[in-house]
Amino acid sequence: MKHTLRCLLSYWRAHRLQFAISLFGVALGVAVVTAMDLANVSALASFRESVKTVTGKATHQIVAAEGNFTSGVPEELFAKVATVPGVIAAAPAIEAHGIILPSAGAVLGNTPEEERRAVGEGNGLPSPRARSARVGPLPGGERENGGAAETEHVVSGTVVRILGVDPFSEEDFREGKGVDVKFGEGSLKDWMLRDDGVVLPDHLATRIGVKIGDTVTLLHSSRRHTLRLIGTYASSDKFTRGSDDLMLMDIAAAQERFGIAPGMLSSIDLILPPAETAPDKLVREEIVQRIRALLPAGIVLQRPSERAARTEALLEAFQLNLTALSLLALVVGIFLIYNTLTVAVLQRVPIIGTLRCLGVSASDVRRAVMFEALLLGMAGSLLGLLAGRALAGIFLERVGGVVSDLYAYITAFSVLDDRAALLKGLALGLIASLAGAWFPAREAGSVSPVSVLRRSRAEHKAQRSWKVLALAGIACFITAVLLALAPGASPVPGLAAAFALALGGALCSPGVTRLFSQRSAELMRRAFGTLGLLAARGISTNLSRTGLAVGALGMALSMTIGVALMVASFRSTLDRWMDQSLHADLYLRPAGPSLMRHRAFVPPEMLEQLRKRSEVEAIDTYRGRDIVLPAAGNSADGMLALVVATDTKVTFGRGRSRFPFYAGDPDSAFEGLQNGQVIISESLARKQNLSLGDELSIPALTSGSERTLRIAGIYYEYATDRGVISMDVKTYASIFGDARANSVSLYLKPGTDLDATREALRADIGAAGGLYIFSNRTLREEAFRVFDRTFAITSQLESLSLAVGLAGILSALLALLRERSTDFALLRALGLPLKGLSKLIVFEGLLLGVVAFLVACVLGPALSFLLINVINVRAFGWTIFFSPHMDVFVRVGVLALLMSALAGMYPAWRARRMSISAALRQE
């Protein structure tokens, strides 16, 4: 077999470009899959790391039942729990978030976007920005308030996690050698005694330009805190990953300033003995039971991983979709390998025939071809891994951005060299190569010893087999439909259906190509003369090549159109939804990442100030809180959901009839809300299988038991993919015993100048308190920015698949050029000018592009239907209203034609260098 292989491999020396294109296909496919996988794994690892920096070696945590630190654990529990026999260590913690401002006088923008613009293109330095608004005196600031227009330094703050700890309880939670803390003179006592002492990671201190002894201005829930840096800690490599943003304080100071309520802790972290063996398990179980017996209603003992797992569950759907998209690139790569190897086999039929004459068995030939593919796959995969590792950084930035926007606020992501992901990439690359080589290898094995047949034999077969392929394609379509209709809540069958659909399209492509080129021949002749006719004929007579190229590109284009249509439909759905549900004029919330909006509060006195303003007609308050739904029936155990409370009289005051309901109607929903009923989001209804009039139970903090709520309506909700339970603020207060607001919506009196009011609000409270003030328009813009960021990565994935698809066209045209060199030489000999020959080849490339695009025009919308109605609904629970955005087709069409014409350029150029006599001599 060695000799066989050597004979076969010698072929590639003369066909380097073909080889390179295949290599590129495999490498790119593997790169995309690996990069996506690495990005997903790394994002998850960063998330876990950031949880771990806070929980440390804790095996268990005592937290409020809803598990998300929005209500607290009574501090009196600590001493009781810590002395339960068997508890190895216990530590209290206060967790919060804040924004560090670069200077006492600095102010944040009206919106995150304003800050981004003010801070400039990534240099991170605040830039002065002239504003006409007068800014009131800032607490802690040294600014003169002269009353004249002044320059306001709009900055972007640094979000930090605040962690209040008791050093006396922490010893056992540390790992390894830890890190050095540098303290200033006398600062050790400061830690214990001051109510404003903080310790920052040294990186962060350097970045924001503070030294030990300096003051640090921090915004928390619209209040400015002047803190003092009493120490810094060196963030070791390990430490940097999740904790570069961790500000440490004494538990007492943190509780006073940033605590949930007086006397409350965010958590009590525990180390319990290991439970690896059965007797140990019993011991631990006993300890757990003893602790549980001490806990009042509404307080639970859980493992830190359980808390993380709920967020991870939310992330899963998002990451699954990305993985599926990345696989597409690899599937397109398989086509490429198939194509290259088929060409290679056919071109080497004389060699193979001779080898067979010399006594090489058919299975040896088959094996040799497979082995050849394995070499190609190995080389391509290794290249792909390298590229994937590099690409992973870019992907992670995108994925991380989305994770931070929507799932878990994390400031630092770093690519993790996950061995499993790398091995998976390698394995997929090899499998793809072997799969692509399967048919070519059989083809090679079937070459008979005497046969010195030319490709025409294969071509005859291809001309016949398009029917078989088309039938297989139709079978794929049927499979796709069946998969799409399969019941269940998992999006996986939907994704499989999408693949089946794309595969079906690819399989039908030779048939479509044949049909199209035959039908269009006459048209082409009329339009472009003989050349047009020749181009069309060339395609249909070389179906073994062209059909495949069309299939690969068509698949990539279909996905592109499908995803683009879905995104565009989603965007217009979102647009309409915001139009229906956002009725207020101004929206105010404490500055900070949107994901943390539920942890920051508008101070009550600020609310009073707002109510008193003359421009204001009505005020709506918004409160959101994560809860863990009790396990019920066969529904997901402990799913996270969001409880939202608004002043529904105001919420439904304006434009009630327009409020977007999925089930129920605004009037009866309003009626229900006034009577303690709730309305739930569509995604919750789907995930928990709830309908109008059903009841649902949520844990009530006031009573410690569960509260059963009646569903008065189901509404469309696109702001979050977690289930939402929406209620009146009074109902909320009775369940959670808390009436604070996370944000405020202002309805202005008719005729009020919106911009003037916004500026006045900024001057009076917004700038000092670090309050974002969105107008209806800027709020929408912000929403779309998040939306676009979320889908940025999908379009990147599409373009990469598209690149693989186009490599297919290039490869096919090059193969055709080589195979038909005699035909072309004949044409030249018959008087076809060089220019004409080039034109012919470019025409062919274009035609292939057109056919692929036509395939995609049918398959794309079908795919988007699948994405919208099966995959999205199951993964996120959203109804997206399909809208046929013609611009998507135009964009993809132009791209396909342009690229396929471009792909034809090189072969066309090559054709001009062909020697007529040499080519003719072959004949």
Place this chain on the structure above:
Amino acid sequence: MRTTATILLFLSVLVSSCLCVEAVSGESVPFRQAIEPRTLVFPQDHASHAGFQTEWWYVTGNLKDDSGHEFGYQFTIFRRTLEPGSAVERGRKSKWAVDDIYIGHLAISDITGKQFVFREESKRGVLGIAGATDAANAGSEPVRIYLSDWELRTADNGWSMKARSGGVEIDFSLEKTMQPVPHGRPGEEGLSRKGPKPGQASYYYSVPQLKTSGALTLNGKTFSVKGLSWMDHEFGSNQLSAQQAGWDWFAIQLDDGRALMIYILRNKDGTIEPTSSATWIEAGGKGTYVPLDGLKLTKQRTWKSPQTGGEYTLGWQIEIPSRNVLLTVDAAQDDQEIRGAKISNISYYEGAIRVRGRVGGKEVKGSGYLEITGAPGQKDGGERGLGGLL
């Protein structure tokens, strides 16, 4: 890597810096001072004395199980106020805001098993995590000094005491055989001077000859033990001066029911602080002050700690000519050095001793405890010794 990786590393520095007394300054110190003689009243004075910066309850003893397995033990809870005035007075709202921190030391000398184990705990004195009954409230209920699950509590005729840390566990009851014995010059009993200036003193009493029984768990094995313990309770503020290097302290319990407490304060210049003294205690509990010039101590044997380099004098001859007392003291085993006290960051010697000799011509035997701080040659921590705590 709990956050705290961080914190914990600096905790040791933190606490030791809090504990270590800076030189006594001439400025007015707002802590209450041990200046005036004080009539100690019990059980109230077993409790905690807010306003004084430092206070400790110190129990040592020598125990044996039925098979003759010998142990020595030390159980101490230190209280240290970080700043004069309370957190509430400083306007702090959080109950975690700290007035006092509590540090516990638990050491077992397994004399038969030839090993020495040390455990340390430290907590803030808030929210029932650590604390002590205040003298002002004592009387009606038992006096309790506690630190997580360590506890010293007054009982009908003595104390109950328990501690549990890192596999070491004790649960003892201590029965009084005499009333507390205040230390100090005649006429100012209870005020124990540690230096020439007013305030360089503490209020100090001992309860020797406590009949002890209970359980001791070590390395997963529980011993039922009996023996004698000695309790010390001392409180004050800034009692040590800057030139003092450390001290040697003896708690000797003789089989005939008598007892002897000696403290010798060593200055950095090699001299002995003149206020160093002893108290001779008769079997009934009558204490007699013995000034420094009434004592004759001769060093007989030293042991150098391989770990810290500290040179400890473990063998002594003690003479009180006025009472015709001549005792030979030696450690029950060499290594009883407390080191690696992460939180208090100090090393010192706290060890069981064996005593033989003659009192008034009669042969006596006994046991007790020897404490040596600020031993010469200590590489770390030792310099400051327990000085801070005093």
